[in-house]
Amino acid sequence: MASIPNPSLDAGQQALNQGDYSVAIAHFEGVCELELDESLVTRAAMGLVTAYQGMGDGKRAIAICQRLTQHPDSQVREWATSNLTDLTGVNSVPPSPSTSNSTGFVPLDGTSSNPSAPDSTGFVPLEQTSSKPKTPSRGTASNIKQRLTSSTNRLFSGQPQGNRPNATQNERTGNVPTKGKTDTQKQGLAAQAKDSQSTTENTSRLPAPYSPPPTPHPSIYTPRPRWRNSGRAQNWSPFKKLKFIRLWLVEIVSAIASFWLLHFVVQFAMLTINKILVQLPFLNPIQLFYRDPRPVLLVVLAILLILSPWLIDRLLKRFHRLDALPLTQLAAQSPEAAKMMQRFCRQRRIPVPKLGILPTEAPVALTYGNVPRTARIVVSEGLLSQLADDEIAAIYAGQLAHIVHWDFVLMSLGVLVIQIPYIIYWQVAQWGEQLPNLIERKLSSYRGFLTPILLGIIGAIASLSYGIYWLLRLPMLWFSRARVYYSDRLAVEITGNPNGLTRALLKIALGITEDIQILGKTSSLLESFDLLLPVGYQQSIPFSSCSPQTPFEAVLKWDCTNQYRDWLIINASHPLLGERLALLSRYAQFWKLDTELDLPAIAPPIRSNSARLSKLLNIYKALPLLQSALLFGLIVGMVLRGLLWLIGQIGDSLNIWQIIWMHNANNNSFLTACVLIGFSLGIFVWINSYFPDIKPSTVRTEPNLGDMFGNPTTVPPDSQPVQLTGKLLGRQGLLNWLAQDLILQTSAGLVKLHFWSYLGPLGNVLPQPPRPSHLVNQQVTVTGWFRRSVTPWIDIETLRTQASTISQANYPIWITILAFIAAAWGAYLIWQV
Structure with a gap:
C-alpha cells in the first residue's frame, strides 16, 4: 500500500x-x-x-x-x-x-x-540465516x-527504523563487513541488550523513548580509509552553555563590511559609467548616478531579505531543479532524521522547516530563510544515498542549529546578493559559447572579425562579473567560518553522536571530490552556494588522496598543528576541517566514547606578547608572496614615513630647508608612497626564494600527493618544484577565462592549479592561445611549484599536452612587473609632494 x-x-x-x-x-x-x-x-x-x-x-x-x-x-x-x-x-x-x-x-x-x-x-x-526469500501471504x-x-x-x-544491524548500515555506505553477517548481527544484538537498562533509565529525560544504534564494527571501505564506525552516547549530559557574544560581534562586523563593500562597488560602477558617457559623443551622463546610493541600497537589501526564501527557491528550481522532500520520504531514507527534527522543533517551539531535495550526486545541505517559519533545509540525493541513517540525522541537526542560532538570516541575504553577479557570469558565458554558431548562421560573411570582437567583450563581462562575485563574498568568510563551530556543537548535543557527525563530514568531502571527478569540473552549485555547505568544496580536494595507506589523520594533521594556520585561513569559506573533527573527538572523549579519528591536540593560541611579536616578525615565512609583501609594505611604509617625518622635524629646527618638505608633505600621499615602496622591496627580496629554479636535479617527478599533503610544517613559501601528469579538469571556454577552475586529476588524487599570465588576472582575459581552458579534459604534464596551505595548490609554470601543446604561465614575471609598477607609483607620489 x-x-x-x-x-x-x-x-x-x-x-x-x-x-x-x-x-x-x-x-x-x-x-x-x-x-x-x-x-x-x-x-x-x-x-x-x-x-x-x-x-x-x-x-x-x-x-x-x-x-x-x-x-x-x-x-x-x-x-x-x-x-x-x-x-x-x-x-x-x-x-x-x-x-x-x-x-x-x-x-x-x-x-x-x-x-x-x-x-x-x-x-x-x-539470528536466523534464511536461504530463500519469504513470500507475502494473501497477495x-x-x-x-x-x-x-x-x-x-x-x-x-x-x-528507530534506521538503526538496523551493522550489515544494513554497511549496505548503505558501501562497506564490506569484516565478519560474517550472522556474527555481526549477534554482536550488535548483544550490545543492544547490554545498553537496554541504561536506555530505559534515560527515557524520562527525552521527549520520546529512543535508543541509539549499537556500536558498529570496523569495516573496510576500499580504496578509501577504513571506517572505525565508533559508537554514540547512550545517556549524555549537556555541555556547558555557550556564550554567543563572539558570534554576534562577528555577524555585526560582517554585515557592516558587506554593506560598505557593496556600496563601494555600486558607487564605483556608477561613477565609471558616467565618466565613459562623458567621453562619448551625443551621450550625457546619468545624473542619478551622481547621488549617494546608500538609501536605495538599504531599501533593495530590505526587500531581498524579506523575499530571500522564495527568491532562493526560484534560483534553485531554475538552475538546479529543486524539488520538495516530504517528511515521509525523508523518514524512508533516514527515520532518525525525521524523528529528530520533529522532536527538536517541538522542544524549541518552532515549525518544522520546509524540506527540499536536489537531484545531484554531490552530497550537499543548505539552510536559508529569514525567520524560522520560512526556513528551508535542502539536501541532495547524493547526501541521502552516501550517508548512513545516523549521519544524515547529524547533518540535519547541524542545519537546525543554524536556524535556532539565527545565523542563517544574514547568510541567506549574503548568498542571495552574490548570486546576482554569479548568474550574470554564468549566463553571459554560456550565451557567448553559442555566439559563434549564431554568427555562422546569420552573419557568415562577418564571422572573421565579428566573432573574436564579440567573444572578447562577452568574455570580459563574464570575467568582470565573476570578479565582483569573488569580491563581494570576502566580507562573509569570517562569519561563515565562525558559525560552523556553533552548529557542530549543537548538532552533537541534539544527537549525542559526535562520531556520526565526523563520518558525515568526511563522507561529504569524499563525495564532493567524486562529483568533481565525474563531472570533470566544479559545478555551479558547489561554487555559488559554497558559503551554505557543511564542507567547502575547495577544502574537500585534498581528501581525494586518502586511501588505506594514507589515512584521514595524515591529511588532517596540518589543520591541527600548523602554527600559521590561523593566518592562512583568512580566504577560506569554512573552518579547517581538521580543527572541527578534533573538537568532535573531544566531545566524544567528554562522553567517554571511542573516537572515530586519532587526531593530535589542536595547537593552542599564543598567549605571550613576545611569542606574538616573534610570530609577526616571521610571518613572511608563512604567507604567500603577495600577502607577505603587502604586510611588509604596511610595516616598512609606516616606519619609513615616521623616520622621514622625524628628519623633517630636525631639518625644521636646524633651519635646513632642503629637508623640511619631509615634515610638511601631505601625510596621506607620502604614507601611500612609502607603503608602495615597501611593498615592492618585499617582492624583490623574496621572489627568488618563492620561485626557485626548476631544474632536473631539484624537481620531484610524480610525487605522492598524500605524503605532500600530510607534512604538517609546510607553508606556501616552502616551494617544492614538482612535475605531475594527469587529466586536466575544469570548465571550458568563457566560463574559465580567468583560469579559476583548474584541477589536476592524478592516480594519487586531485590538486588545485593556479595559472597567472604575465599581466596577472587581467592578462588571463587577454588573447593568449592556447588558454588553459582549451586543454581541459586532456592528459597533461604540469610543471610548477607545490604549496601547502588550507587548500594545497600548484603554481603552474607550464602545461604540456601529449601532442606537445604548451600553455605557458608567467607568475614570476607578473609579480616582478607588479613590483616595478608599485615602486614607480610610489616615486611619482613623492615627486608630486
Missing part, C-alpha cells in the same frame, strides 16, 4: 469507523513511523489491530496484540490481552524468554519450531509487511 504524505490519527480513526480499512491502516502506520508522542503511537497500534481484524488478517492483529501485552501501561496490556484472547480463542500470555528470539519479535504462529518454515509476515529473525504487498514490522519494532524495541 502506498504511503500517504500527511498521516493523521484522526483521519485513520474516521476511515476505520467508515470501514475503509486500507486507508485506516495507511494512516495508522504513518503515525507509528513518524509520531514522537508515545500515547498517540499506542492508539495508532490499537487502531491497526482493529483494522487488521476488519480485513480478516488475524495473524497481523495477533502480532501487534502480542507486542501490546508488553506495554508499560496496565490498561493497554489489559486491552491487548483481552483482544488476544478473542483472536486466538485461548488465554495467551507473552512468550517466555526461553522461547523468544533476541530481538523481542514473536513469530505469528507462536509455536513454530521449524526455523525454515515461512513466516507469513515476511519477517526473518536476526498483500510486501512493503505493507515491512512497514508494519518496522512500526511494531518502533513501538516496543525502542530502536
Whole structure:
C-alpha cells in the first residue's frame, strides 16, 4: 500500500469507523513511523489491530496484540490481552524468554519450531540465516509487511527504523563487513541488550523513548580509509552553555563590511559609467548616478531579505531543479532524521522547516530563510544515498542549529546578493559559447572579425562579473567560518553522536571530490552556494588522496598543528576541517566514547606578547608572496614615513630647508608612497626564494600527493618544484577565462592549479592561445611549484599536452612587473609632494 504524505490519527480513526480499512491502516502506520508522542503511537497500534481484524488478517492483529501485552501501561496490556484472547480463542500470555528470539519479535504462529518454515509476515529473525526469500501471504504487498514490522519494532524495541544491524548500515555506505553477517548481527544484538537498562533509565529525560544504534564494527571501505564506525552516547549530559557574544560581534562586523563593500562597488560602477558617457559623443551622463546610493541600497537589501526564501527557491528550481522532500520520504531514507527534527522543533517551539531535495550526486545541505517559519533545509540525493541513517540525522541537526542560532538570516541575504553577479557570469558565458554558431548562421560573411570582437567583450563581462562575485563574498568568510563551530556543537548535543557527525563530514568531502571527478569540473552549485555547505568544496580536494595507506589523520594533521594556520585561513569559506573533527573527538572523549579519528591536540593560541611579536616578525615565512609583501609594505611604509617625518622635524629646527618638505608633505600621499615602496622591496627580496629554479636535479617527478599533503610544517613559501601528469579538469571556454577552475586529476588524487599570465588576472582575459581552458579534459604534464596551505595548490609554470601543446604561465614575471609598477607609483607620489 502506498504511503500517504500527511498521516493523521484522526483521519485513520474516521476511515476505520467508515470501514475503509486500507486507508485506516495507511494512516495508522504513518503515525507509528513518524509520531514522537508515545500515547498517540499506542492508539495508532490499537487502531491497526482493529483494522487488521476488519480485513480478516488475524495473524497481523495477533502480532501487534502480542507486542501490546508488553506495554508499560496496565490498561493497554489489559486491552491487548483481552483482544488476544478473542483472536486466538485461548488465554495467551507473552512468550517466555526461553522461547523468544533476541530481538523481542514473536513469530505469528507462536509455536513454530521449524526455523525454515515461512513466516507469513515476511519477517526473518536476526539470528536466523534464511536461504530463500519469504513470500507475502494473501497477495498483500510486501512493503505493507515491512512497514508494519518496522512500526511494531518502533513501538516496543525502542530502536528507530534506521538503526538496523551493522550489515544494513554497511549496505548503505558501501562497506564490506569484516565478519560474517550472522556474527555481526549477534554482536550488535548483544550490545543492544547490554545498553537496554541504561536506555530505559534515560527515557524520562527525552521527549520520546529512543535508543541509539549499537556500536558498529570496523569495516573496510576500499580504496578509501577504513571506517572505525565508533559508537554514540547512550545517556549524555549537556555541555556547558555557550556564550554567543563572539558570534554576534562577528555577524555585526560582517554585515557592516558587506554593506560598505557593496556600496563601494555600486558607487564605483556608477561613477565609471558616467565618466565613459562623458567621453562619448551625443551621450550625457546619468545624473542619478551622481547621488549617494546608500538609501536605495538599504531599501533593495530590505526587500531581498524579506523575499530571500522564495527568491532562493526560484534560483534553485531554475538552475538546479529543486524539488520538495516530504517528511515521509525523508523518514524512508533516514527515520532518525525525521524523528529528530520533529522532536527538536517541538522542544524549541518552532515549525518544522520546509524540506527540499536536489537531484545531484554531490552530497550537499543548505539552510536559508529569514525567520524560522520560512526556513528551508535542502539536501541532495547524493547526501541521502552516501550517508548512513545516523549521519544524515547529524547533518540535519547541524542545519537546525543554524536556524535556532539565527545565523542563517544574514547568510541567506549574503548568498542571495552574490548570486546576482554569479548568474550574470554564468549566463553571459554560456550565451557567448553559442555566439559563434549564431554568427555562422546569420552573419557568415562577418564571422572573421565579428566573432573574436564579440567573444572578447562577452568574455570580459563574464570575467568582470565573476570578479565582483569573488569580491563581494570576502566580507562573509569570517562569519561563515565562525558559525560552523556553533552548529557542530549543537548538532552533537541534539544527537549525542559526535562520531556520526565526523563520518558525515568526511563522507561529504569524499563525495564532493567524486562529483568533481565525474563531472570533470566544479559545478555551479558547489561554487555559488559554497558559503551554505557543511564542507567547502575547495577544502574537500585534498581528501581525494586518502586511501588505506594514507589515512584521514595524515591529511588532517596540518589543520591541527600548523602554527600559521590561523593566518592562512583568512580566504577560506569554512573552518579547517581538521580543527572541527578534533573538537568532535573531544566531545566524544567528554562522553567517554571511542573516537572515530586519532587526531593530535589542536595547537593552542599564543598567549605571550613576545611569542606574538616573534610570530609577526616571521610571518613572511608563512604567507604567500603577495600577502607577505603587502604586510611588509604596511610595516616598512609606516616606519619609513615616521623616520622621514622625524628628519623633517630636525631639518625644521636646524633651519635646513632642503629637508623640511619631509615634515610638511601631505601625510596621506607620502604614507601611500612609502607603503608602495615597501611593498615592492618585499617582492624583490623574496621572489627568488618563492620561485626557485626548476631544474632536473631539484624537481620531484610524480610525487605522492598524500605524503605532500600530510607534512604538517609546510607553508606556501616552502616551494617544492614538482612535475605531475594527469587529466586536466575544469570548465571550458568563457566560463574559465580567468583560469579559476583548474584541477589536476592524478592516480594519487586531485590538486588545485593556479595559472597567472604575465599581466596577472587581467592578462588571463587577454588573447593568449592556447588558454588553459582549451586543454581541459586532456592528459597533461604540469610543471610548477607545490604549496601547502588550507587548500594545497600548484603554481603552474607550464602545461604540456601529449601532442606537445604548451600553455605557458608567467607568475614570476607578473609579480616582478607588479613590483616595478608599485615602486614607480610610489616615486611619482613623492615627486608630486
